[in-house]
Amino acid sequence: ETGVTQSPTHLIKTRGQQVTLRCSSQSGHNTVSWYQQALGQGPQFIFQYYREEENGRGNFPPRFSGLQFPNYSSELNVNALELDDSALYLCASSLGTPDNSPLHFGNGTRLTVT
């Protein structure tokens, strides 16, 4: 059973640039959630995708967008990067919502915006 894999592991970008982060979900999982974890904080929900549609969104601006592909892998895109976007971005896959299906997290992408 292959776990959740994320790429790249680390990334440095300049303010104003755009970034794409990638996630391969665990085999058999059809739902992908993205979380942002700032230094010293717990993860904060960005959005969830189920069967290629956005299923729910947290309190993040529209410059945070995503995609889910037919193989259930996913991308997180962030436009017009700001310094406060520096964080660990975590992808989690599951068979459903967190109240009935455990989340399996990847090891994250560490994004630094300078």
Added chain:
Amino acid sequence: TQLLEQSPQFLSIQEGENLTVYCNSSSVFSSLQWYRQEPGEGPVLLVTVVTGGEVKKLKRLTFQFGDARKDSSLHITAAQPGDTGLYLCAAIRPGAGSYQLTFGKGTKLSVIP
């Protein structure tokens, strides 16, 4: 205001000691989850508690859900260096979609050999 308040924020103890960390809220939850996150890795689910007053054990870890389902505790007996990590509690925010898990800020535990 944080939905889930975790305490203490940091904890450094010697190997073999016991410890308890707390997760408190003013909201009532249908369930609550505990995760451990090691440096450079994503959170790993340890347990989900569902029933008020429920106690679950995972080897040396004991999890308790408050009777009113507003708070939870994690007790570790005879801590080992392998227990080092960030302990996070998480729950579905009442009134929010069931897709949205809200996390506390975590308790960072260091177990010194």
